[in-house]
Amino acid sequence: MLGVAMTVNGKAVSGEVETRTLLVHFLRENLRLTGTHVGCDTSQCGACVVHVNGRAVKSCTMLAVQAEGAHVTTIEGLAKDGKLHPVQAAFKEHHGLQCGFCTPGMIMTAVDMIRRIPNLDDKTIRAELEGNLCRCTGYQNIVKAIDAAAKEMKGAAT
Amino acid sequence: MTASIIGSPVRRKEDHRFITGQGRYTDDINRPGQAYAYFLRSPHAHAKIKSIDVEAARATKGVAGVFTGADLAADKLGGLICGWMVHSKDGSPMKAGPHPALAIDKVRYVGDHVAIVIADTYAIARDAAEKIDVGCEELPANADPAKAQTAGAAQIHAEAPGNTIYQWELGNKPETEAAFKKAAHVIKLNLINNRLIPNAMEPRAAVGEYDDGTGGYTLYTTSQNPHVARLIMSAFIGLAPEHKLRVVAPDVGGGFGSKIFVYAEEVVCTWASKKVRRPVKWTAERSESFLSDAHGRDHVTSAELALDANARILGFRVKTIANLGAYMSTFSSSVPTYLYGTLLSGQYDIPAIHVQVDAVYTNTAPVDAYRGAGRPEATYVVERIIEEAARQLKLDSAEFRRKNFIRKFPHQTPVIMNYDIGDYDASLDAALKIADYKNFPARRAEAKTRGKLRGIGFSTYIEACGLAPSAAVGSLGAGVGLWESAEVRVTPTGGVEVFTGAHSHGQGHETTFAQVVAGRLGIPIENVEIIHGDTSSVQFGMGTYGSRAAVGLTAISRALDKIEEKAKRIAAHVLEAARADIVFENGEFKVAGTDRKLAFHEVALNAYVAHKFPTSEIEPGLKEGAFHDPTNFTFPSGCHICEVEIDPETGITTIIKFTAVDDFGNVINPMIVEGQVHGGIAQGIGQALLEHGVYDPESGQLLSGSYMDYTMPRADDLPSYSLGLTNTPCPSNPLGMKGCGEAGAIASPAAVMNAVTDALGVKEFNMPATPARVWQAIQHSRAAAE
Numbered sequence: 001m002l003g004v005a006m007t008v009n010g011k012a013v014s015g016e017v018e019t020r021t022l023l024v025h026f027l028r029e030n031l032r033l034t035g036t037h038v039g040c041d042t043s044q045c046g047a048c049v050v051h052v053n054g055r056a057v058k059s060c061t062m063l064a065v066q067a068e069g070a071h072v073t074t075i076e077g078l079a080k081d082g083k084l085h086p087v088q089a090a091f092k093e094h095h096g097l098q099c100g101f102c103t104p105g106m107i108m109t110a111v112d113m114i115r116r117i118p119n120l121d122d123k124t125i126r127a128e129l130e131g132n133l134c135r136c137t138g139y140q141n142i143v144k145a146i147d148a149a150a151k152e153m154k155g156a157a158t
Numbered sequence: 159m160t161a162s163i164i165g166s167p168v169r170r171k172e173d174h175r176f177i178t179g180q181g182r183y184t185d186d187i188n189r190p191g192q193a194y195a196y197f198l199r200s201p202h203a204h205a206k207i208k209s210i211d212v213e214a215a216r217a218t219k220g221v222a223g224v225f226t227g228a229d230l231a232a233d234k235l236g237g238l239i240c241g242w243m244v245h246s247k248d249g250s251p252m253k254a255g256p257h258p259a260l261a262i263d264k265v266r267y268v269g270d271h272v273a274i275v276i277a278d279t280y281a282i283a284r285d286a287a288e289k290i291d292v293g294c295e296e297l298p299a300n301a302d303p304a305k306a307q308t309a310g311a312a313q314i315h316a317e318a319p320g321n322t323i324y325q326w327e328l329g330n331k332p333e334t335e336a337a338f339k340k341a342a343h344v345i346k347l348n349l350i351n352n353r354l355i356p357n358a359m360e361p362r363a364a365v366g367e368y369d370d371g372t373g374g375y376t377l378y379t380t381s382q383n384p385h386v387a388r389l390i391m392s393a394f395i396g397l398a399p400e401h402k403l404r405v406v407a408p409d410v411g412g413g414f415g416s417k418i419f420v421y422a423e424e425v426v427c428t429w430a431s432k433k434v435r436r437p438v439k440w441t442a443e444r445s446e447s448f449l450s451d452a453h454g455r456d457h458v459t460s461a462e463l464a465l466d467a468n469a470r471i472l473g474f475r476v477k478t479i480a481n482l483g484a485y486m487s488t489f490s491s492s493v494p495t496y497l498y499g500t501l502l503s504g505q506y507d508i509p510a511i512h513v514q515v516d517a518v519y520t521n522t523a524p525v526d527a528y529r530g531a532g533r534p535e536a537t538y539v540v541e542r543i544i545e546e547a548a549r550q551l552k553l554d555s556a557e558f559r560r561k562n563f564i565r566k567f568p569h570q571t572p573v574i575m576n577y578d579i580g581d582y583d584a585s586l587d588a589a590l591k592i593a594d595y596k597n598f599p600a601r602r603a604e605a606k607t608r609g610k611l612r613g614i615g616f617s618t619y620i621e622a623c624g625l626a627p628s629a630a631v632g633s634l635g636a637g638v639g640l641w642e643s644a645e646v647r648v649t650p651t652g653g654v655e656v657f658t659g660a661h662s663h664g665q666g667h668e669t670t671f672a673q674v675v676a677g678r679l680g681i682p683i684e685n686v687e688i689i690h691g692d693t694s695s696v697q698f699g700m701g702t703y704g705s706r707a708a709v710g711l712t713a714i715s716r717a718l719d720k721i722e723e724k725a726k727r728i729a730a731h732v733l734e735a736a737r738a739d740i741v742f743e744n745g746e747f748k749v750a751g752t753d754r755k756l757a758f759h760e761v762a763l764n765a766y767v768a769h770k771f772p773t774s775e776i777e778p779g780l781k782e783g784a785f786h787d788p789t790n791f792t793f794p795s796g797c798h799i800c801e802v803e804i805d806p807e808t809g810i811t812t813i814i815k816f817t818a819v820d821d822f823g824n825v826i827n828p829m830i831v832e833g834q835v836h837g838g839i840a841q842g843i844g845q846a847l848l849e850h851g852v853y854d855p856e857s858g859q860l861l862s863g864s865y866m867d868y869t870m871p872r873a874d875d876l877p878s879y880s881l882g883l884t885n886t887p888c889p890s891n892p893l894g895m896k897g898c899g900e901a902g903a904i905a906s907p908a909a910v911m912n913a914v915t916d917a918l919g920v921k922e923f924n925m926p927a928t929p930a931r932v933w934q935a936i937q938h939s940r941a942a943a944e
Contacts, residue, residue: 005625018281034186035179037411039359040444044865047359070231075179084177092173095833099664100176100361101411107177122878133865134413135359136664138840138902141833 005049007071008033017064023057025047026064027074030142035075035104039133046132049105050074056112058131064088075104078111086156087149096145100137106132110146120150164677164893166828171683172668184363187378189437192365193222195427196283197440198273198290200265203299203521203858204312207263209290214289215275220282222434224290224483225426226273226611227260235259235429236395238420240486241637244324244495247514248845252324255315255519257485259395259422265294266314266484267521269449271422277433299521301853303481304458305666309831314484314519323517324491325480328499328571329572336511337473345547350924351535353481353851354844355868356528358663359685361442362421362451368435374402377428381407382417382661383701386638388693390420390488392875397429407691410663414841416451417663418703419488423450437604448863448924453851454528456481457494457535463543469551471562473510476502476539480517480525487526491517496533496574496634499620503571503584504540505560505618505795512574523857527703529841529903533621539910541617546921555912556590557618563618574634575622580795580821584884586618589819590796592880598801601814611804612814615912619905620722623705623897624792641787642711643699644720646675648780650766652759654679654686656717659699660710661691665899666830667707673826674711674893678718680745681758697783705794711826712891713786720782725761728780730873731771732756732764792888792896796820796837800909804917809933811847811914819882820901824894831898832881838902839879840923844871845903846910850926869926 005014008031015030024126027050031052039047048060080087087110091094097103106129113128114120120128120155125143134142212224238257245251256262273290277283300312306321314321338344365378370616375398381387382406392400410417427438442450458480464473480494499513530537548558560583569577590596598614605612625631628639645657654675660667672686688865689695704712706742722742729747730737739750748755756764761780766768768778799817802812825831848869852861862868869875887894907925913925918935 020281028186033179034183035181037183037360038185038441039361039411042444042864044870045359045444068242075177079178088859090175091177092169095170095829097173097176098666098837099358099360099412099831100181100409101173101183101358103176104179123874126873126876133359133870133872135357135414135841135870136837137833138836138838138871138879139876140836140878143873143878153209 002065004064006066006067006072008072009074018053019063019065021064022060023062023067024059027059033074033076037101037104039101044133046109047102048106049108049132051108051112056109075108078107085104085111085116086152087146090145090152091150094141094145094148096142102132102134106134106142110149113146114150114153118146122147160389162677163673163683164660164826166827168669168673168683168827169236170666170669171672171783181358183409183411184365184380185441187365187408189365189367192437193276193278193434194280194283195438195440196275196287197271197423198275198287199871200261200268200272202265202268202296203268203296203301204297205265206297207261207265207294209293210273211291218282218286218289220278221275221286222436223276223430224273225430225433227258227262230258230260230429231262234396238422239394240388240488240491241390242489242492243635244326246324247327248683252732253318254323254486254490255317259425267523268858269363269523270484274426274430276430276438293629299519299856299858301522301858302855303456303479303518303520306520307516311404312521314521315816318519321519323486323519325514325516326495327512327514329512330510331512333510334473334475336723337463337510340473341472342467343465343551345463345543345550345800347461347543347546348922349459349461349539349542351455351457351459351538352845352925354454354528354849355413355448355851356416356451356454357447357870358412358414358416361444361447362423363441364415365437365439366431367437368432370435375428375431376404376406377424378406378408379424380410380417381405382410382413382663382703383698384661384691384693385659387420388699391425395425397425400925404694404849407661413663414529415454415531416704418701419452419526441588444865445863448868449860450523452524452526453483453488455535456524456525459539461539461543463547465547469553469558469561471506471508474502474508474878476513478515481520481522482517483524484518485524487524489527490524491538492636493527494534494535498536500574501533501536501620501622502540502573502637503575504537505564505620507564508572522853529838530900531704534904534907535901537617537619537904541619542911545912546617556586556595559616559618560586576790577793578790578889579886580793581884581886582618582795585796585819585821588882588884589799589817592819592882593799593801593815593817595799605803609806611806611917613802613913613917615800615909615916616906617912618797620793620795621901621904622791622793623900624708624788625704625706626791627789628787638700639787640700641785642709642713643697643783643785644710645697645783646714646717646781648721648762650763652681652685652762653839654681655689656686656714657689657696658710658714659701660707661702663702665702665707665834668825670830671711671714674714679758704897708792708891708897709786709788709894711893712785712893715892716784716786717782720784724782725778727776728765728771729756729761765818788890790890792823792890794820794896794898794901795903796824796921798905798909801914802913802917804932806936809929809936811927811932813843813877815880817880818902818905819884820898821884821886822898823885823888823896825883826895834898835881835902836879838900839906840871840876840904841903843876843910844926846907847927
């Protein structure tokens with residue numbers, strides 16, 4: 001077992017893990033942050049997306065020890081002071097979720113997408129979602145939610 | 159009644175927990191002292207088990223227990239069951255082989271359960287499983303349903319000679335044969351309905367826990383119907399009496415049918431929790447989901463349509479081989495029979511229909527209900543052959559359909575169903591308009607100038623959902639009734655708790671059900687809580703599948719009728735008026751013609767304080783229950799139109815426009831209904847263009863066992879959909895609703911494939927229309943032309 005320490009959702013955390021322990025399992029099992037989900041075993045579905053040092057990462061594809069010293073944000077850390085992040089609010093407003101299982105990964109991917117790409121359109125959003133699977137929504141309302149959030153955040157920034 | 163909230167796009171009450179990471183799915187549940195389970199699965203499609211040596215695994219440090227089928231048998235635990243009896247045409251009952259939760263003498267598909275290893279961590283359990291020594295003798299295997307009944311095919315169950323489970327028929331054979339004798343045209347079509355793997359995003363999971371203090375078990379599980387799971391585990395498997403078994407289905411991450419069934423893992427984890435005296439947790443890896451979730455579809459069909467000289471349909475004849483996999487899953491027998499044959503009349507007035515279905519065993523994962531369950535398969539057969547008939551008779555696809563539409567309701571089909579209401583012209587007209595059908599020839603010509611192939615395809619579908627009148631399904635072999643229950647508890651301060659036997663796993667019941675309650679009682683939706691998914695709080699329920707939430711909502715509506723009646727009696731006493739003078743409007747109980755009134759919460763308080771009415775006549779409290787048994791199925795219908803463009807150089811099919819106009823009767827929440835349609839269409843397009851559960855026909859190895867091999871629809875594979883609604887309110891429930899959850903998946907595959915075959919100019923072409931297959935078809939046509 002190895003000791004690992006990092007900052008998760010602004011709090012310093014540490015724990016004992018095996019070298020093979022994945023970041024997602026450290027978050028879910030050690031920290032009991034169960035908002036980050038595991039939907040596959042081949043890094044395809046994106047239910048496990050979190051932010052590591054500000055970038056979207058599939059936490060099933062990173063060892064916990066690789067996140068040593070990193071700043072990690074999970075879905076639980078996205079809302080600030082009880083106020084939903086605009087992407088969270090947009091998913092609710094535009095019915096961008098049904099069963100909710102892929103939702104945390106979708107939202108974390110969307111936040112990163114909006115940060116990286118200044119002018120999102122429907123086609124770009126769909127292409128950028130290639131690492132996230134949803135079986136419920138047919139994606140239409142997810143795309144709508146991301147588009148609306150991007151526009152709102154752009155408006156707020158100018 | 160303040161109806162305005164009913165029919166409004168109310169934002170979902172359940173969303174907050176999901177968008178903030180506070181959903182509580184089965185794998186999020188951790189019990190003190192829990193151990194982790196790993197299932198050793200068969201790598202062979204068919205093999206005799208000679209011996210299983212678990213000693214080395216059992217001796218591994220950190221292992222709490224290792225169990226095999228022999229251990230379950232020693233405890234007299236029964237096998238998994240199929241709960242719907244189907245009889246063959248000769249009257250004999252279906253021939254079901256045993257389905258032990260852990261294999262006894264044979265394994266019959268890749269992924270079949272051999273042993274459970276329970277350990278302190280999942281990694282230890284998984285590592286220890288590698289030490290289990292299984293001595294086995296491989297047997298010839300068969301994964302191809304079309305070959306299952308042939309001489310020399312691998313015999314999978316001794317109970318089912320020739321691998322034939324049943325040979326079922328429906329309809330009138332002599333009348334149908336007579337129709338073909340007098341036909342001016344006969345259209346023939348062979349079709350394969352491709353095997354699908356459901357792939358709810360949440361993998362199945364189970365946490366079993368035994369409480370030595372009470373002698374009771376609790377099972378947390380990914381289920382669409384926890385009460386039915388408890389009933390089966392108790393009455394048939396013999397795990398524990400029902401009152402000693404609590405089943406909780408917390409947040410469930412999608413089901414699409416695959417979480418209706420009782421699976422080996424949940425039974426074994428619960429049973430083993432007593433053996434190891436620790437809670438036992440199992441969560442499927444996605445690879446296990448591919449191998450062992452019940453799959454869908456997998457039909458091989460030949461169909462024939464008889465028409466007179468005026469293109470009126472005279473008769474329809476269908477023969478299908480349905481692959482049920484290696485074991486009969488919980489409701490597998492009903493899917494290719496009563497959920498399939500009964501829908502073969504489509505939207506058309508067909509005087510004579512005959513369908514024969516042979517259900518067969520193969521060395522593949524069990525096949526059972528998947529979104530639409532039988533009805534997509536039926537719609538695919540009907541709508542593909544209708545389209546083919548229009549093409550062969552050189553008639554416009556829309557007009558040929560119109561010529562044969564049913565227009566008088568109720569309409570008794572030759573295949574059991576009695577359609578109560580519908581207006582097929584209305585949905586067709588609306589769809590033609592949205593799809594801009596009249597300008598399609600110009601678009602096709604324009605595409606041709608760019609070297610592209612355009613095609614358009616229709617699917618005017620019917621479905622039967624809102625399952626189902628209990629006596630009717632009982633007469634057809636169902637082991638259960640398909641009513642639903644509801645209990646409405648009003649708290650003394652006027653809050654309302656609704657306990658429903660329906661289960662929500664994405665459908666948004668916590669919102670739509672609350673809308674109906676808030677609308678009926680004239681109270682804010684925030685004051686209503688919908689409680690579901692726990693056998694310890696909800697008395698009983700049949701769960702959610704078959705777009706049957708309307709049944710649950712009607713049960714709630716009936717309980718609300720009783721609440722209103724009792725509240726009126728109490729209000730009459732409090733207001734010192736006659737019961738007959740009390741009216742209930744906008745959340746207030748009023749004495750008609752006066753200004754005397756009580757708010758809903760004031761009546762609630764009076765009901766519990768019980769100072770102002772004679773408790774000898776009226777019991778204190780305000781709580782009512784209802785069981786609602788539907789009097790008919792509901793029959794949503796509509797028209798989907800798909801327009802595709804194919805690049806002949808790459809074989810890539812692009813959906814240019816997908817139009818869906820549906821008649822769901824009265825709609826409670828249009829936002830949620832649209833979402834259901836989007837998701838259904840996405841699964842239908844997935845079936846038509848991308849998805850295919852493929853087994854090697856001889857080795858029985860699953861070749862599409864991961865997201866790298868099985869093409870799940872991604873955002874950039876799908877278009878935005880153009881939707882419309884028409885409305886003929888359903889007469890068989892007070893809210894006038896029809897089901898909306900499956901229509902998209904039922905209607906859309908035929909629309910897509912009619913468009914693809916139109917673009918390619920080919921008659922028979924099987925799903926999925928992947929670029930490789932489309933390209934090959936184009937090369938084949940070119941070669942034939944030269």
